[in-house]
Amino acid sequence: MSLLVVGSVAFDSVETPFGKREKMLGGSASHFSISASFFTNVRVVAVVGGDFGAEERAVFENHRVDMTDLEVIPDGQTFRWFGRYEYDLNVAHTLDTHLNVFAGFQPKLSDGSKGARLVFLGNIQPDLQRDVRQQIPNAELVALDTMNLWIDTTRKSLQKAIEIVDLLIVNDAEARQLTEEPNLIKAARKILSWGPKTLIVKRGEYGAAMFTKDAYFAIPAYPLESVFDPTGAGDTFAGGLMGYLASQETLDEAALRRAMIFGSVMASFNVEEFGTERVQRLTQEEINQRFSEFKRFTNFEEIPFERAVKAAR
């Protein structure tokens, strides 16, 4: 088994300026695993209630997402998130959260899961993220995502979790809030000093940037005319990124750069429709096409200054 994700499986109710949906399949682990399934085998560690029905199960099955470690509490209710976006789709407003079965969640990893090569600690309470990290000491690469809620309420535990992972994936507002540092470059340097070898900062419609001790790499977002629902974009990005890495033998900087493009390609599809709808029916051809477009958008010839000046004369 190559890739493991621990996170939320949820029912989301979302309102954007363009429409509204009630009780659709969501959660960090759902968005992540469906996206990653296009690249690799992925197993989900999460908890759901008796209301998680055949329809939701079928979505995971159709993408060969391994549900061995998906705990079901038959007389409980699945975690619910209620959110709203204004015209600035980069900012999610949480209207309500019902923890339900999530309240007593203690991730239990089967022996198969403990052998995962790559692990994504999706957005959940940082104590649980640490607990899972400690159950997989031999993973080659462990990544972590979080949200403002945990920075506000459990900062110390979150920082301890960040100290023991290889890759932190957060958005720019979270990186600033975490470090209390308004300059993103300084914020990145601070986060790298805590332990992770790599930091990836998601910047919504402006793309994403990668920081290591010696390197910097940044890409734009895929230019889209219609963005419908940004929910899960971050997890879909991480799913494409980690899924691609899991399919590679060598996890060097070149692989990380390509992984960022695959992550952005997957996220660009996710936001075109509500929830996981668009990614569910994605084809390899569509992924390839956007990957190539990214290359065209960002590729340029390096020329010496003298040649530019000569051309102007």
Ligand code: AMP
């Ligand atoms: P993002 O990729 O950042 O847009 O994440 C969106 C997903 O996060 C939604 O599908 C929600 O179900 C999930 N979510 C929201 N709040 C929480 C929370 N407190 N704990 C775990 N998952 C959450």
